[in-house]
Amino acid sequence: MNPEMNSGLDQASLALAARAQDHVNSDRLATAIATLARFGGRDDGGVARQTLTPIDLEARAWLVAQARALGCEVFIDNCANLFFRRPGKEALPAVLTGSHVDTQPVGGKLDGAYGVLAGLEVIAALNDAGIQTRRPVEVVVWTNEEGSRFGPGTMGSSAYVNPGLLQGYRASTDGSGASFGDALDVALAAAGDLPRRAGPEAAAAFIELHIEQGPVLEAAGTPLGVVTGIQSVRWYRVQCTGVAAHAGTTPMDIRNDAMATAISLAQKLYAFVAGEAASNMKLTLGRWHVDPNSINTIPGKVEFTIDVRCLDESVLVRFDQQLHGWIDTHARRDGISLECFFSRTPTTFPQAMLQVVERGCVRACSQAGLAPPLRLTSGAFHDAMYLADHCPTAMIFTPSKAGISHNAAEDTDQHELYLGAQALAHVVTELANQ
Amino acid sequence: MNPEMNSGLDQASLALAARAQDHVNSDRLATAIATLARFGGRDDGGVARQTLTPIDLEARAWLVAQARALGCEVFIDNCANLFFRRPGKEALPAVLTGSHVDTQPVGGKLDGAYGVLAGLEVIAALNDAGIQTRRPVEVVVWTNEEGSRFGPGTMGSSAYVNPGLLQGYRASTDGSGASFGDALDVALAAAGDLPRRAGPEAAAAFIELHIEQGPVLEAAGTPLGVVTGIQSVRWYRVQCTGVAAHAGTTPMDIRNDAMATAISLAQKLYAFVAGEAASNMKLTLGRWHVDPNSINTIPGKVEFTIDVRCLDESVLVRFDQQLHGWIDTHARRDGISLECFFSRTPTTFPQAMLQVVERGCVRACSQAGLAPPLRLTSGAFHDAMYLADHCPTAMIFTPSKAGISHNAAEDTDQHELYLGAQALAHVVTELANQ
Numbered sequence: 001m002n003p004e005m006n007s008g009l010d011q012a013s014l015a016l017a018a019r020a021q022d023h024v025n026s027d028r029l030a031t032a033i034a035t036l037a038r039f040g041g042r043d044d045g046g047v048a049r050q051t052l053t054p055i056d057l058e059a060r061a062w063l064v065a066q067a068r069a070l071g072c073e074v075f076i077d078n079c080a081n082l083f084f085r086r087p088g089k090e091a092l093p094a095v096l097t098g099s100h101v102d103t104q105p106v107g108g109k110l111d112g113a114y115g116v117l118a119g120l121e122v123i124a125a126l127n128d129a130g131i132q133t134r135r136p137v138e139v140v141v142w143t144n145e146e147g148s149r150f151g152p153g154t155m156g157s158s159a160y161v162n163p164g165l166l167q168g169y170r171a172s173t174d175g176s177g178a179s180f181g182d183a184l185d186v187a188l189a190a191a192g193d194l195p196r197r198a199g200p201e202a203a204a205a206f207i208e209l210h211i212e213q214g215p216v217l218e219a220a221g222t223p224l225g226v227v228t229g230i231q232s233v234r235w236y237r238v239q240c241t242g243v244a245a246h247a248g249t250t251p252m253d254i255r256n257d258a259m260a261t262a263i264s265l266a267q268k269l270y271a272f273v274a275g276e277a278a279s280n281m282k283l284t285l286g287r288w289h290v291d292p293n294s295i296n297t298i299p300g301k302v303e304f305t306i307d308v309r310c311l312d313e314s315v316l317v318r319f320d321q322q323l324h325g326w327i328d329t330h331a332r333r334d335g336i337s338l339e340c341f342f343s344r345t346p347t348t349f350p351q352a353m354l355q356v357v358e359r360g361c362v363r364a365c366s367q368a369g370l371a372p373p374l375r376l377t378s379g380a381f382h383d384a385m386y387l388a389d390h391c392p393t394a395m396i397f398t399p400s401k402a403g404i405s406h407n408a409a410e411d412t413d414q415h416e417l418y419l420g421a422q423a424l425a426h427v428v429t430e431l432a433n434q
Numbered sequence: 435m436n437p438e439m440n441s442g443l444d445q446a447s448l449a450l451a452a453r454a455q456d457h458v459n460s461d462r463l464a465t466a467i468a469t470l471a472r473f474g475g476r477d478d479g480g481v482a483r484q485t486l487t488p489i490d491l492e493a494r495a496w497l498v499a500q501a502r503a504l505g506c507e508v509f510i511d512n513c514a515n516l517f518f519r520r521p522g523k524e525a526l527p528a529v530l531t532g533s534h535v536d537t538q539p540v541g542g543k544l545d546g547a548y549g550v551l552a553g554l555e556v557i558a559a560l561n562d563a564g565i566q567t568r569r570p571v572e573v574v575v576w577t578n579e580e581g582s583r584f585g586p587g588t589m590g591s592s593a594y595v596n597p598g599l600l601q602g603y604r605a606s607t608d609g610s611g612a613s614f615g616d617a618l619d620v621a622l623a624a625a626g627d628l629p630r631r632a633g634p635e636a637a638a639a640f641i642e643l644h645i646e647q648g649p650v651l652e653a654a655g656t657p658l659g660v661v662t663g664i665q666s667v668r669w670y671r672v673q674c675t676g677v678a679a680h681a682g683t684t685p686m687d688i689r690n691d692a693m694a695t696a697i698s699l700a701q702k703l704y705a706f707v708a709g710e711a712a713s714n715m716k717l718t719l720g721r722w723h724v725d726p727n728s729i730n731t732i733p734g735k736v737e738f739t740i741d742v743r744c745l746d747e748s749v750l751v752r753f754d755q756q757l758h759g760w761i762d763t764h765a766r767r768d769g770i771s772l773e774c775f776f777s778r779t780p781t782t783f784p785q786a787m788l789q790v791v792e793r794g795c796v797r798a799c800s801q802a803g804l805a806p807p808l809r810l811t812s813g814a815f816h817d818a819m820y821l822a823d824h825c826p827t828a829m830i831f832t833p834s835k836a837g838i839s840h841n842a843a844e845d846t847d848q849h850e851l852y853l854g855a856q857a858l859a860h861v862v863t864e865l866a867n868q
Contacts, residue, residue, distance in 0.1 A: 105726045106678075148728040214683030233682065235729060244540075246839040247718035247741045248667065249648030249813030252707060254837070259719050263700045270694055273686060284681035284732050285693050288724045292539045294582045295669060295720045295739045296814075297840040305729045307681045379683030380730075403688070405680040406731035 013433040014359070016131055020429040021363065023125035026418035032117040033417070036062070036101065037109035046408025047109050051102035051144035051155075052080070052183040057190050059101055063116065063141060064194070070123050072139070076194040079159040079166055080187045082141040083197065086123050086133075088432060093202040094136035095432040096391070097122065097424060099210055099383060100145035100156070107146070108410025110417075114398075115209045116141050118421040125425050133432035135204055142383040143184075150180040152235065152342040157383035160200050161390045205353065205431045206387040209396045209424045211412050213380050215403030223416040224361040224373040224423055225397035229349055230385050231377055232313045234320065235342035236306040238265065241335040244292060244300030259290065259299040261332045268326050269306065272319060281310040281319070282379065311377055313345055347385045353394035360426030361396060364419045373423075380405075396423050447867040450565055452797065454863040457559035460852035466551040467851070470496070470535065471543035480842025481543050485536035485578035485589075486514070486617040491624050493535055497550065497575060498628070504557050506573070511631040513593040513600055514621040516575040520557050520567075522866060527636040528570035529866040530825070531556065531858060533644055534579035534590070534817060541580070542844025544851075548832075549643045550575050552855040559859050567866035569638055576817040577618075584614040586669065586776040591817035594634050595824045639787065639865045640821040643830045643858045645846050647814050649837030657850040658795040658807040658857055659831035663783055664819050665811055666747045668754065669776035670740040672699065675769040678726055678734030693724065693733040695766045702760050703740065706753060715744040715753070716813065745811055747779055781819045787828035794860030795830060798853045807857075814839075830857050 039059035040049030049056050060082060064074050067084035075083040085094065099115025119139030126133065142160070147153025150172040159166040170181030188196075212218075217225050242258035266285055273283040284307040291301040306323075310316050320340070327336050354375075361373035378395065387393045398420040401411040473493035474483030483490050494516060498508050501518035509517040519528065533549025553573035560567065576594070581587025584606040593600040604615030622630075646652075651659050676692035700719055707717040718741040725735040740757075744750050754774070761770045788809070795807035812829065821827045832854040835845040 104728050104731055146728075147730070148726075151729065153730070212683065213680040215685070215688065231682065243838065244841040245837065246647040246814055247720060248665070248716065248743050248815060249646065249834075249839065250716070250837055251649070251714060252711065252716055254649060257718070259700075259722075260704055263697060263704060263719075266693075266697045267701045270697060277686070280685060282682065282684070282686060284691070284730065285697075286681060286724075286729045286731055286733060287727050288693075288722055290720075290722045292582075292840075293721050294538050294580075294840070295585065296581070296587070296718065296741050297538055297720055298718050299720060300841065307730050309682050380680055381682060400683075403679065403684055404677065405683065406726070406728070407678040407734065 013430060016433055017360070017426040017429040018363065019129045020122065020125050020131055021360065021422045021426040023129040024121055024418065024422045024425050025124065026414065028124060029117060029121045029418060029421050030414050032120065033109060033114065036113050036117060040103065042106065042408060044408040046106045047103045048106050049101070049103045050105060050149040051146065052187050056102055057187055060141065063101065066120055067139065070120060070127060072123065074194055075197050076188065076191050077160065077197040079156045080143045080184055080191070081156045081160055084120065084139040086126065086137045088133050088136040090134055092135045093204045094138045095204050095428055096138050096140050096206040097208065097428055098140035098142065099208050100142045102144055102146050104146050104148045104406045106408055107406055108408060110211045110410055110412055111213065111405055112145055114211055114417060118209045118424050121421045122425045122428050126429065131429065133429060135432040137428055137432050145383055149174045154381065154383055154386055157386040161386045163199050200390065203391040204434070206384060206391055206393045207357065207396070207424065207427050207431065208382055208384040209420050210382055211405060212397040212400045213405035214400060216376050217374060217397060217399035218401065218403065220374045222365065222371040222374045223368070223398060223419045224365055226354055226357050226361055226373050226375045227349065227378050227395035227397055228354060228375050229377050230347040230381055231309050231311045231379055232316055232346045233307070233309045233344050233381055234316055234340055237303060237339045237341055238306060239301065239303045239337045240332070241301050242299065245298045247296040247298055250298060255298050256332065256335065257298050258302040258335070261335065262302040262304060265326060272322055276315055279310055279312050279315045281308065281315050283308050309379060311346060344381060344385060347388050349388065349394045350392050353392045356430055357394045357396055357427055359430065360423040363426060364422040368419055396420055447864060450867055451794065451860040451863040453563045454556065454559050454565055455794065455797065455856045455860040457563040458555055458852065458856045458859050459558065460848065462558065463551060463555045463852060463855050464848050466554065467543060467547065470547050470551060474537065476540065476842060478842040480540045481537050482540050483535070483537045484539060484583040485580065486621050490536055491621055494575065497535065500554055501573065504554060504561060506557065508628055509631050510622065510625050510628040511594065513590045514577045514618055514625070515590045515594055517631065518554065518573040520560065520571045522567050522570040524568055526569045527638045528572045529638050529862055530572050530574050530640040531642065531862050532574035532576065533642050534576045536578055536580050538580055538582045538840045540842055541840055542842060544645045544844055544846055545647065545839055546579055548645055548851060552643050552858050555855045556859045556862050560863065565863065567863060569866045571862055571866050579817055583608045588815065588817055588820055591820040595820045597633050634824065637825040638868070640818060640825055640827045641791065641830070641858065641861050641865065642816055642818040643854050644816055645839065646831040646834045647839035648834060650810050651808060651831060651833035652835065652837065654808045656799065656805040656808045657802070657832060657853045658799055659810045660788055660791050660795055660807050661783065661812050661829035661831055662788060662809050663811050664781040664815055665743050665745045665813055666750055666780045667741070667743045667778050667815055668750055668774055671737060671773045671775055672740060673735065673737045673771045674766070675735050676733065679732045681730040681732055684732060689732055690766065690769065691732045692736040692769070695769065696736040696738060699760060706756055710749055713744055713746050713749045715742065715749050717742050743813060745780060778815060778819060781822050783822065783828045784826050787826045790864055791828045791830055791861055793864065794857040797860060798856040802853055830854055
């Protein structure tokens with residue numbers, strides 16, 4: 001995108017964007033969200049739809065049917081990313097929007113799903129408004145954003161931008177030992193009738209609408225956020241190996257307790273982040289595997305993951321040095337292994353895209369009589385993080401109640417979801433007419 | 435048992451005990467151990483035969499066939515404990531020996547199994563020596579000693595001594611949600627042809643032969659230990675409840691991280707036990723469950739078990755007070771629940787039984803030209819702990835290499851296993867002729 005294209009704003013194009021925005025239908029969007037949430041829906045309101053599980057494949061088939069009903073062409077690629085294409089007047093690179101529909105083991109109904117369904121709502125609004133855009137518009141469903149079943153996350157979007165990654169991803173296994181490659185082949189076979197895209201195509205822009213999954217917008221009292229970038233993140237796997245032995249008979253001074261080793265490291269990590277309050281660094285020790293995991297056996301192996309994030313990359317660099325230092329000087333260092341298996345420096349979205357996003361958000365907020373949008377950074381990573389390497393990219397956020405996500409209690413007011421879809425319609429339409 | 439019965443030692447009775455001891459066959463015992471280890475045997479030498487699993491039922495059927503081949507009558511009771519009875523000359527209460535054949539998720543081939551197979555070896559030795567004892571001898575296989583599949587442990591022996599416990603045990607569930615009651619009914623149905631004992635019968639004595647599962651005998655250089663008692667033990671379940679939320683978006687100061695709570699408690703526990711080196715207190719945090727156990731979600735629930743043991747009960751009383759104090763004063767106390775679900779004060783075996791055990795061990799060590807037996811306490815609990823409430827009880831230990839147990843690497847020299855069975859034969863025969 002050429003920033004100069006925005007400097008002299010085309011009033012006719014903005015009028016089309018406004019018309020698309022005004023045709024977004026709140027009830028239709030709400031119904032779509034409720035319907036998709038039934039795939040893997042739980043009694044507690046949560047959704048359990050990890051990537052490429054049978055229920056995820058059912059959800060994808062339902063989305064394909066929805067897209068076709070809206071007149072879209074549907075494509076799939078080698079990572080099972082789905083593309084719902086509304087043709088443009090000219091054979092130009094498309095404007096992409098979308099997100100993912102896989103969830104955490106227990107997630108909410110909005111994380112990812114909202115961005116995909118709002119994308120389809122934009123297409124429905126364009127249809128209703130009788131608008132034919134200059135460029136094609138494509139709603140994308142990225143595979144395995146969550147990374148909870150097969151690590152790492154954002155497989156679909158990263159492999160789209162860098163197809164060479166896919167071969168390595170195929171070897172990733174889930175808790176039952178099933179490989180991502182095998183699960184992918186099942187998904188591709190199930191979608192056998194869809195035309196396959198061999199690789200990435202040139203794109204005019206990517207815009208992702210997502211719930212914030214944090215408390216900032218709610219605290220600010222605005223329904224919409226213009227996301228300026230994504231904080232840096234590192235994922236580590238720490239494995240502590242000791243000797244499994246009987247809990248009642250092995251004296252403390254001769255036991256090699258893998259859990260004692262893990263706890264001694266974990267408390268250092270928490271202490272480090274407590275000293276970094278000013279930098280707003282975040283630390284999560286989220287996944288643990290203890291072997292043999294028996295009350296009366298000393299743990300022989302403990303593996304845990306570290307998720308650290310910060311807007312200031314230098315804090316993570318210092319954390320990394322400290323972590324290596326603690327392990328190198330640990331009495332049980334021979335039994336400790338450390339692997340950094342995912343790392344991203346901060347992502348910064350281009351100013352020209354932020355201006356387009358801001359226009360859509362300002363109009364939606366203003367028409368609703370609500371506070372103007374807030375600029376903020378994303379604590380979570382998103383598929384947009386990788387798309388930013390491929391084409392001009394930006395994101396829109398809507399508030400998350402109490403900042404809660406990755407949880408059955410994840411929620412956003414329906415009116416705010418509606419305003420987010422309105423903003424998205426404005427942005428997509430403006431970009432698709434450039 | 436009347437201690438005075440031992441004061442004037444009956445030389446004819448001791449001669450019979452020595453004859454039984456001398457008929458113990460090392461190769462036959464080794465073959466039996468190797469054969470039973472095939473039920474659930476693993477490539478790494480470990481055995482995976484948790485209680486009442488299909489492979490455990492197969493192992494039990496094999497044991498029943500072995501006992502019948504030795505001329506035993508076989509009985510079962512309502513907790514699926516098996517009794518292999520060699521009749522005596524008189525209708526007197528029997529001398530019981532035995533142990534258990536269930537294992538940890540991955541255990542060794544000796545823990546429990548050794549005591550049962552050595553008991554059958556004693557019966558074979560009595561047969562070979564042509565000895566008919568005054569009292570019946572029974573080899574018992576106690577159900578679910580380990581407690582790793584269904585908690586608590588020592589279900590079979592405790593329900594034998596106190597049948598009222600069984601109803602509560604039936605509700606215990608394993609990781610897959612299956613109940614002990616249902617698993618028990620399957621086991622009882624599979625043993626449909628065995629006569630059922632309605633409740634406990636009077637017993638003259640119980641003597642359990644077991645591997646030490648600790649390092650004391652190996653360090654002392656003796657093949658046999660006379661166990662004077664069992665240290666006290668408490669099992670707790672700690673549940674920390676926080677709020678699952680997104681790892682990247684939730685600021686540290688507003689997150690309620692159940693793992694951070696658990697780690698803060700765990701480090702206090704390790705610090706307490708480090709201050710109790712003089713009392714030889716032992717602490718194991720062996721079983722952990724983290725929910726949702728995902729890299730990029732703050733843990734919403736963390737449950738872990740505490741196993742504490744000490745010869746000095748007062749140390750565990752202080753530990754219990756501290757533990758309650760730490761929870762009561764914890765910033766997250768509302769999210770922490772604590773349950774003590776198993777507790778035993780120390781067990782002390784009667785002196786008269788220790789004298790009988792010592793005679794058998796001294797003769798076996800002396801004939802082998804090895805160091806005399808050592809008196810020691812048991813760090814592990816055993817079925818003998820409950821039998822001590824029912825009849826005069828004692829235990830014999832053989833060394834564990836490097837003190838390792840509850841591990842595939844668990845091992846004991848074949849010659850030491852042989853000497854343990856020899857000692858058992860002496861003790862059982864002496865008791866059975868009283």
